[in-house]
Amino acid sequence: MSYPGYPSGSDGYPPQGGAYPPQQGMYPPAGGGYPPQAGGYPSQPGGYPSQPGSYPPQAGGYPPAAGGYPPQAGGYPGQPGGYPGFPPQGGGYPQGQPGAYPSMPPAGGWGGQPGYGTPGGGMPQGYPGGPAPGQQSMPGYPGTGPTPNPSMPGMPGYGGGMPSGPGAPTVPAMNRGFRGTIKDFPGADPFRDVEVLRKAMKGFGTNEDAIIELLGARSNKQRVPMVKAYKTTYGKDLIHDLKSELTGHFEELVLAMMKTPAEYDAFELKHAIVGAGTDELCLIEILSSRSNAEIHEINTVYKAEYGKSLEDAIQGDTSGHFRRLLVSLCQGNRDERETVDIALAKQDAQKLYAAGEHKLGTDESQFNAILCSRSKPHLRQVFLEYQQMCGKDIEKSICKEMSGDLESGMLAVVKCIKNTPAFFAERLNKAMKGMGTKDCTLIRIMVTRSEVDMLDIRQEYQRTYGKSLYTDISGDTSGHYKKLLLKLCGGSD
Structure with missing residues (x-):
């Protein structure tokens, strides 16, 4: 269906002749203004121009063209487990220098402005969270040790504690570029x-x-x-x-x-807590996959919308070690550095082994402390060291040592940290498997991951279940509901 001055075809903007004539001072402005001219917004050396407001629209939409921030092929990297960036605040992104990390925020992180994944709204998951260059060793550089973590000073043997000595190897995280299916539409008004x-x-x-x-x-x-x-x-x-x-x-x-990411997460958490029975996996899914900045924003929105803190709501609806796990996660205080110290990962693997397999009974608090505070790249190395140490996956030890909500909660945290796209692929498959569809779970994941890692989720779904996510959605839903879900899915693998 077409509308005057606003074609419905694939070309989108600009309007056809006869509609929205350009007036002096009105939309669209003269050449050089909005919408962008052919070739896109002129990029400055090393990154985005420091313009107040949002990203300048690029031809073809997000991700930005080569030369944007950071200076590497693929545009701005999509981080596992977080929302894509909202527009930065005045000043834009700092200009990156070729071959170097972008400037780091001061201790305490970026400013607490609303939004996700940008300097205006906190770091995306996996983004370096340490001090500025000159205070932090580059990943993989010989003779480096761990750097202090301003959010957890003085933690013994980790981050702000004792370094593991000269020559300790580090493992850098990998960035793969934007992995979502929904991008900014060029020139949208x-x-x-x-x-x-x-x-x-x-x-x-x-x-x-x-x-x-x-x-x-x-x-x-x-x-x-x-x-x-x-x-x-x-x-x-x-x-x-x-x-x-x-x-x-x-x-x-x-x-x-139509909701912001924080509004939608707060809405889902509220219904997971106050509905007919607690949806424990929804709580774990959201709190284990969001960045610190995103969790802080969720806490702010939850308190404003529902008149009580998220922590108080969790405290009143859960109990025991499972409640402690959720309370720890909702603090949004996880270390978010990218580099990994192998020696410290070995120490944490030993602590987990001593707290579970190597003792009578289980020290759940040790599992809680490590799984809820350590960085995700660090924990992935811990899980590898654990498997090499005792010959079994951490998941099998959790199943043996724990039960009930705590077992399912700990397993979900581990799976999300190990492979976030695979975790969501499994959640989607279970939502559509068997009699009836868990539409709440299906909607939540398709909406929240469409601009984060939906391409990776589709790959994991195909690899694990031998058929495409697109095919399963088509067979399990119908009508306009199916059409819009398939738009978010983005295609068949």
Whole structure:
């Protein structure tokens, strides 16, 4: 379906002749302004220009072209387990120098602005969290030791504690570029987008296909501003109108896509706690896969929306060592450095062995301390050292030493840390397997991972289950709900 001045074809913007004539001082501005001219926004040497506001739109959308931040092929790296970046605050990203790490934040991390994955909203998972260059050894450089962790000073034998001596090897993390399926649409304008939504909902019947085509082609940071633009333009609430026009799981999916990442996570955590029975795996899924900055933002939104802290809600609905695990995770205080000290990983593997397999009974607090505070690259090395030390995977030891919610919670944390895309592929398969579909889980993962690592999840799904995620979604869902889920999936492998 096409709309005057806003073609529905693949070309998208700009409008055709006769619509939105450029006026002095109005959209679009003169040459050099918005939308970008052919060739995209001129990039500055070493990275994005330091412009206030959001990313300049690039031809083809996110990721940025070669020469952007950081200076490596593939654009800005997608980090495992976190949301993609919201627009940075004034000043943009610092300009990177070829061959060097980007500038690090001061102790305590980036400023606590809303959003995910950028200097305005905290680091994405796996992004170096240590001091500035000159204070931290480069990964793999001979003679390096661990660097202090400002969030956990003085932890014995780790981070801010004793180094493991000269010559200790380190393991750098690997960045693979943007791995999501939904990218920024070049030149998207929320005021023009809400015209499409209004026409799709106005009159007799609803044009669901127009809604799917629009929302399935916009990133989260382009969808969320539509709510305010809709109210500004029409004096009505977009969420209310969507609820009145849509039904069923399609409605749930659309509404999930209109929330910010923190709002949606807080919403899901709330329903996991107060619903008919606690959805323990939902709690673990969210808290074990989000970065520190994302968890802090979730805590802020949860308190503002529901009048109590997330920790208090968890305390009141869970018990025992499982409650301690969740409370530890919701602090958002995990070390987030990329480098790994092999000697310290061996020490932690020995501690886990001594706390479980090597003693009568289990010291659950030792598992909790290591799994909830150590960095994810470090823990992956710990799991490897553990397997080499005692001849079995850490998962098998957890199954032997623990039971109930604690066992399932610890297993989920380990699986998420070991291989985040494989963890979500398993969650998706279980959501669609057997009688009935766990639509809440299916919607949550498809929405929250579509701009993070959906390409990797699809690969793991195909490798593990011998068929594509796209095929299973097609066979397990229907109608407009299926169409929009497949947009988030992005294709078949």
